[in-house]
Amino acid sequence: MSNALSVEAPEGLPFIDYTREFDAPVEDLFRAHADPELFARWVGPSDLTTELPTYDFTSGGRWRMVQRRGEEEYAFRGTFHTVRENELAVQTFEFEGFPDAVSLEFFTFEQLPGNRSRLVGHAVYPTLEARDGMVSSGMESGLADGYDQLDALLAERAA
């Protein structure tokens, strides 16, 4: 796939870095993050449903997300430190099942030539162990699934 997800967990640093390109302009990519109805349709593994009881995508806002698969339920919450339209979102992130291992996530939205765009993610963890735990939780396949669903959503909206 030409728009494959690239994920890197650098040795000895508590970071996860990833990049994904999209066949859509940066405004559409940003809107798919900013609008909770759109965001809930694509984020996360394809076999989970997502609800966003709180989603104030503004600088200083807060969010909470609940994902379900049958009887299983996974809840996440955080704050949006910065939201700058079509450019940047900085948010905190916590899985409520593993409390206090809060991370900080930077999402940079870039316009590319040919009405394409790029999302650059940089996640920062409070310990190397927390970072390694996130890597081994299947984060990469969850991200990849989500971005494939986002491809479909962006194509549908462009049509």
Next chain:
Amino acid sequence: MSNALSVEAPEGLPFIDYTREFDAPVEDLFRAHADPELFARWVGPSDLTTELPTYDFTSGGRWRMVQRRGEEEYAFRGTFHTVRENELAVQTFEFEGFPDAVSLEFFTFEQLPGNRSRLVGHAVYPTLEARDGMVSSGMESGLADGYDQLDALLAERAA
């Protein structure tokens, strides 16, 4: 001084870790962080004045701080991801003069025997360079000044 500040910037990791003990119970230490009128009286270098135009010290709240020395003005802002009374605060932190270098700060409040308490700080930076920049900005002496002023405030309130 028996309650000296200990600050560590571990080699190769984007963290700053610090510890400070206080001759006051943990409830008083926590209140001096939670109450904006108290917090503004002690935080930061002793030659700066502090205003807190926004300070919602609750989980999901936001804050903004302006410090002045003569004509100089330094502004900072962030969100409180978690606030748990007498236990934990997790916040984002940004110096507006160096935008988007957002860090994540964990403050753990611990009760010690003899009506004493300990504050443990763990700050996490998005790059090693941002961490090194914070170290060389004089952060340690600013912290030390602030905690000396907090000693005086806690002693005054206990009297």
